Amino acid sequence: MRAKLIRLLFCVLIAALGAPADQAPASKSISPAFLAAAPPAAQAGPPAAFRPGTPYVGVSYYPDVAGDQIDDDIRHMKELGVNMVRFGDFAWSAMEPSEGKYDFAWMHRAVDKFAAAKIAVVLCTPTAAPPAWLSAAHPEILRIGAAGQRIGHGGRRHYCPNSPLYREYSRRIAARLGEEFGKDPSVVAWQIDNEFWDDCYCDICLAAFRRWLERRYGTVGELNALWLTTLWSQTYSSFDQVPLPIPQRAGGQHHPSLRLAYRRFLGESYISYCMEQARELRKYTKAGITTNGHNPRYQKIDYPDLFRGLDLVGTDSYAGPEDLMRYAFEADWMRPLGKPFWLAETSSTYAAGTVAGGDTDFAFAPGALRAKMWLNYALGAEAVSFWLWRVHWAGQELEHGSLLYPWGDETVNTPEVRQVAQEIGRNAAWLASTRPAPRSAALHYGVSEQLQFEATGIADGFDYDSAISGFHKMLANAGVARDVIAPEAPVDGYRIVFSPYLPYIPAETMTRMRRFVEAGGTWVIGPLSACRTAEATAFRDGAYGADFENWLGVHVRHRVPAHASIKLAAGSDALACKWWCDAYQPGSGRKTLARYAGGALDGLAGVVDCPVGRGRVILVGTQPPETWWRGLFRDLIGPDAFAATPGVDVCPRVDAEGRPAGVIAVNTTAAAGSFVLSGTKRELGPYDVLAAPAASRK
Numbered sequence: 001m002r003a004k005l006i007r008l009l010f011c012v013l014i015a016a017l018g019a020p021a022d023q024a025p026a027s028k029s030i031s032p033a034f035l036a037a038a039p040p041a042a043q044a045g046p047p048a049a050f051r052p053g054t055p056y057v058g059v060s061y062y063p064d065v066a067g068d069q070i071d072d073d074i075r076h077m078k079e080l081g082v083n084m085v086r087f088g089d090f091a092w093s094a095m096e097p098s099e100g101k102y103d104f105a106w107m108h109r110a111v112d113k114f115a116a117a118k119i120a121v122v123l124c125t126p127t128a129a130p131p132a133w134l135s136a137a138h139p140e141i142l143r144i145g146a147a148g149q150r151i152g153h154g155g156r157r158h159y160c161p162n163s164p165l166y167r168e169y170s171r172r173i174a175a176r177l178g179e180e181f182g183k184d185p186s187v188v189a190w191q192i193d194n195e196f197w198d199d200c201y202c203d204i205c206l207a208a209f210r211r212w213l214e215r216r217y218g219t220v221g222e223l224n225a226l227w228l229t230t231l232w233s234q235t236y237s238s239f240d241q242v243p244l245p246i247p248q249r250a251g252g253q254h255h256p257s258l259r260l261a262y263r264r265f266l267g268e269s270y271i272s273y274c275m276e277q278a279r280e281l282r283k284y285t286k287a288g289i290t291t292n293g294h295n296p297r298y299q300k301i302d303y304p305d306l307f308r309g310l311d312l313v314g315t316d317s318y319a320g321p322e323d324l325m326r327y328a329f330e331a332d333w334m335r336p337l338g339k340p341f342w343l344a345e346t347s348s349t350y351a352a353g354t355v356a357g358g359d360t361d362f363a364f365a366p367g368a369l370r371a372k373m374w375l376n377y378a379l380g381a382e383a384v385s386f387w388l389w390r391v392h393w394a395g396q397e398l399e400h401g402s403l404l405y406p407w408g409d410e411t412v413n414t415p416e417v418r419q420v421a422q423e424i425g426r427n428a429a430w431l432a433s434t435r436p437a438p439r440s441a442a443l444h445y446g447v448s449e450q451l452q453f454e455a456t457g458i459a460d461g462f463d464y465d466s467a468i469s470g471f472h473k474m475l476a477n478a479g480v481a482r483d484v485i486a487p488e489a490p491v492d493g494y495r496i497v498f499s500p501y502l503p504y505i506p507a508e509t510m511t512r513m514r515r516f517v518e519a520g521g522t523w524v525i526g527p528l529s530a531c532r533t534a535e536a537t538a539f540r541d542g543a544y545g546a547d548f549e550n551w552l553g554v555h556v557r558h559r560v561p562a563h564a565s566i567k568l569a570a571g572s573d574a575l576a577c578k579w580w581c582d583a584y585q586p587g588s589g590r591k592t593l594a595r596y597a598g599g600a601l602d603g604l605a606g607v608v609d610c611p612v613g614r615g616r617v618i619l620v621g622t623q624p625p626e627t628w629w630r631g632l633f634r635d636l637i638g639p640d641a642f643a644a645t646p647g648v649d650v651c652p653r654v655d656a657e658g659r660p661a662g663v664i665a666v667n668t669t670a671a672a673g674s675f676v677l678s679g680t681k682r683e684l685g686p687y688d689v690l691a692a693p694a695a696s697r698k
Contacts (some may be wrong), residue, residue: 049431049432049433049434049435049656051382052432053083053120053188054340054382054383054432055377055381055382055383056083056120056382056383056384056385057081057083057084057373057383057384057417057421057424058084058085058086058122058342058383058386059077059082059085059086059386059387059389059403060086060087060385060386060387060388060389061073061085061086061087061110061389061390062091062388062390062392063087063109063110064087064091065392066390069390070113071113072408073389073390074113074117074119076404076408077117077119077389078117079418080403080418080421081418081420081421081422081424081425082389082417082421083118083119083120083421084120084121084122084188084383084385085114085120086121086124086344087107087121087122087123088107088123088124088126088177089126089128089194090126090128092127092129092130092131092173093131093133094106095107095126095173095176096131096173097131098133099133099134099137102176104181107123107180108181111123111181111184111187112186115184115185120186120188121184121186121188122188122191123177123187123191124190124193124194125170125174125191125192125193125277126173127170127173127174127192127193127277128156128157128193128194129156129157130169135152135158136153138165138166140163140165140202141159141160141163141165141166141169142158142159142160143158143159143198143199144200144201144202145199145200145201146199146246146247146248147248148201148246148248150202155396156194157194157195157196157197157198158198160200160204161200161266161269161273162200162204162205162269162273163202167273170273170276170277171277171280174277174281175281175283175284177281178283178284178285179284182281182283182284182287183284183285187287188287188288189287189289189290189311189312190281190285190288191289191290191291191292192274192277192278192281192289192291192310193273193274193277193291195293196274196291196293196294196301196306197270197294199266201244201246205269206243209242209244209261210239211239212261212265212268213239213265214239216261220236220238220239223239223242226257226535226537227255227257227258227535228537229255232255234255242258243258244262245258245259245262256455256537257535257537259454259455259536260452260454260456260535260536261535263300263451263454263455264448264451266300267300267301267305267447267451268302268305270301271301271302271305271306274306274309275309278310288310288311288312288340289310289311289312290307290310290311290312290314291306291310291314292314292316292344292345293306293307293313293314293315293316293344294315295318295319295330295465301447302446302447302448303333303446303447303486304337304446304488304489307337311339311340312339312340312341312342313334313339313340313341313342314334314343314344315330315334315342315343315344316343316344316346317343317345317346318345318346318347318351318360319360320350320359320360320362321360321361321362321368321372321670321687322360322670324368324371324372324375324687325469325473325476325668326469327343327346327375327376328375328472328649328668329473329484331343331375331376331379331381332379332443332482332484333445333483333485333486334380335380335436336442336483336484336489340382341380341381341382342381342382342383342384342385343381343383343384344383345385345386345387346372346384346385346386346387347386347401348362348386348401348402348403348411348413348414348417349361349362349363349401349411349412350362350363350400350401351400352397352399352400353396353398353399353400354396354397354398354399356399356400362413362416363411363412363413365670366413366416366687367416367685367686367687367688368670368687369416370419370420370687370689371666371667371688371689372384373416373417373420374664374666374689374691375651375668377424377431378436378649378651378664379436380436386402386403387402388402388403389402389403390402390403390404390405390406390408391404391405393406403417423689423691427691430661430662430691430693433661434653434654434655434661434662435653435654436651436652436653436654437481437651437652437653437660438493438654438658439481439494440481440496441480441481441482441483441495441496441497441498441637442482442483442484442489442494442497442498443468443471443472443475443482443484443485443497443498443500444486444487444497444499444500444502445468445472445485446487448487448504449468449487449501449502450465452503452504452532453501453503455536456503456536458503458528458580459528459562459579461579462528464501467501468501471498471500471501472484474626474629474630474633475498476649477626477646477647478629478630478633478634478637478640479640479641479643480633480637481652487502488506488508488509494516495521495522495637496521496522496523496524496636496637497513497516497521497522497524498524499513499523499524499525499526499529500524500526500527500528500529500620501528502525502528502529503529503530503536504532504533504534504536505530506534510548514551514612517612517613517615517617518613518614518615519614520613520614520615521615522615522616522618522636523615523617523618524617524618524620524636525617525618525619525620526621526622527579527580527582527620527621527622527623528580528623530543531543531544531559531582542556543556543559543582544556551612552590552610552617552619553586553588553589553590553610553612554584554586554590554608554610554619555584555585555587556582556584556585557583557584557585558583558601558604559580559581559582559583560580560581560583560600560601561579561580561581562577562578562579562580562581562622562623563577563599563600565599565600566581566596566597566599566600567596567597568594568595568596568607568622568624568628569594569595569596569597570594570607570624570628573628575624575625575628576625577622577623578622578624579622579623580621580622581596581601581621582606582619582621583601583605583606584604584605584606584608584619584621585604585605586605586608589611590608590609590610590611591608592605592607592608593607593609594606594607594628605621606621606622607619607620607621618632642675642677643675643676643681644665644673644674644675644676645673645675646669646673647669647671648665648666648668648669648673648674648675648684649665649666649668650663650665651663651664651665651666660694661694662692662694663677663690663691663692664689664690664691664692665677665682665689665692666688667684667686667688667689668687669686669687670686670687672684672685672686
């Protein structure tokens with residue numbers, strides 16, 4: 001029954017929608033340059049293609065608020081092209097008005113109405129916002145914040161993820177939802193909780209943290225040795241003496257290794273909490289289970305680990321029109337996880353609480369919303385889902401962007417959603433039978449790296465999230481086809497791996513990357529890489545560790561912050577250095593590609609090419625300007641196969657046999673752009689999109 005409904009949803013999506021996405025004739029052929037590399041093994045292999053029923057144009061919906069308005073909303077959704085709704089994420093008090101007294105009738109009515117309209121349903125566990133009766137009866141479930149005060153009821157994410165009692169209540173409501181809806185074929189997926197984040201410094205977390213430390217280090221003596229706690233008289237005689245790194249205590253000067261350990265512990269706490277609910281749901285349903293991760297700037301969880309135990313990958317992203325490439329970054333790290341992935345939450349206009357600013361509003365950038373949606377579909381996302389359908393007429397998010405105003409009129413650029421839904425309908429068969437082409441380059445990225453920099457920042461003014469997404473944007477602007485992978489991911493099939501801002505290189509990653517290089521791969525390391533241990537400490541036998549430096553055939557002679565007096569001499573150019581400068585003494589057979597000029601590092605190498613086995617490692621000791629990086633990309637990868645102007649992301653697709661199947665080109669900027677397809681220059685207006693299926697084969 002469920003499979004039949006999904007097939008029906010797919011057919012309805014194709015039949016109900018109709019306008020073309022391609023603004024130029026389909027190309028007869030496509031350059032095979034992007035297929036130069038074999039498909040990377042990645043972390044689980046890329047998803048083959050969209051599944052039946054997708055792509056989804058989704059919205060968050062609140063039937064507990066809508067009441068009788070739901071019928072009008074469904075009619076409007078159908079006309080607009082919405083084919084998926086998500087609800088229940090904050091509705092615990094409506095599901096369980098008092099302890100043990102459940103009311104799911106309103107949810108059944110809503111699910112049945114959406115099923116009749118052939119609109120897929122994603123149900124959420126409501127645990128991000130515990131009900132007032134639970135907070136009042138058991139205040140011990142509530143978090144204690146950085147100021148040492150227990151967080152009161154009235155917001156969200158105010159629970160302690162390590163509270164055994166709250167976990168019991170969470171498992172119970174998840175199980176009840178599974179019993180009620182687990183076999184309903186209209187429910188195509190489940191979402192657990194909502195945007196895990198926030199610290200807790202309660203006594204439950206303190207005890208759990210100390211147990212976590214004991215499991216990790218074995219003995220307190222080992223912890224003392226690895227952290228060098230003799231400094232500042234921090235030596236512990238038992239794990240019971242180790243504190244939580246509460247910011248208001250120790251003058252904000254807690255040991256970096258302690259702060260890093262706490263962040264790892266808290267991330268694992270949320271993952272464990274999530275998996276408990278997933279286990280409950282799996283007793284009753286075979287539908288996919290996910291959660292909506294948040295832009296990593298705000299979330300502190302190891303995403304590959306979080307989604308390893310789930311069926312779908314999802315992220316929430318609210319970047320504005322000026323930073324559409326952010327969505328490509330999010331898609332590029334989700335896709336290599338090898339599971340279906342969604343843009344689970346985004347805004348059709350702007351994100352806000354009770355106050356809104358207009359500088360990130362899609363209403364003032366015509367076409368940008370369409371470009372955002374197409375960019376995600378082009379890169380493999382099965383869903384683009386908006387928060388929310390109809391903005392609430394009360395509450396903490398009164399001014400958040402939406403598809404409808406509280407009184408029911410469409411907002412300024414909702415017509416762009418309608419346009420994309422129609423375009424997706426026109427191209428649904430092509431999208432379903434193809435997938436994004438394999439990438440030849442990979443960029444290392446992870447929240448674990450962000451945690452390292454938060455524990456020991458190294459360079460003043462450095463922000464990991466901005467830096468790594470900026471590096472990704474440089475790759476995209478240079479036309480580099482790329483995946484964004486975790487350091488622990490396989491690299492088989494890639495030609496080049498970039499590892500900027502990778503302070504700690506785990507032993508298994510080091511082993512994998514050595515094999516990659518010795519087998520012929522190119523590894524670009526730095527800046528701000530290889531200089532920290534797992535405990536956020538420095539190496540004692542060499543800046544990068546003696547073993548690694550010996551393998552590279554390079555010694556790091558000096559490490560200093562960047563300074564105006566230090567330039568990087570590359571050919572005839574004298575380039576500014578940013579953030580940091582590692583200065584190298586190359587050994588025999590190593591080639592200096594750029595030297596420092598002026599200041600304390602004058603004459604020392606700043607960029608070194610190290611041949612190893614059949615491959616090479618390029619060490620980059622500082623952050624040169626983007627023009628220098630583009631030159632390096634060109635030398636390593638060759639010219640952009642599509643000769644795209646910066647900001648135009650060309651996303652080639654292949655069919656089930658890996659043969660070229662067309663491209664989707666998206667201009668992510670407010671300026672006109674272009675790219676070359678099969679020798680012909682194709683123009684794109686501001687925020688323009690061109691979907692060009694390859695000519696069909698007989």
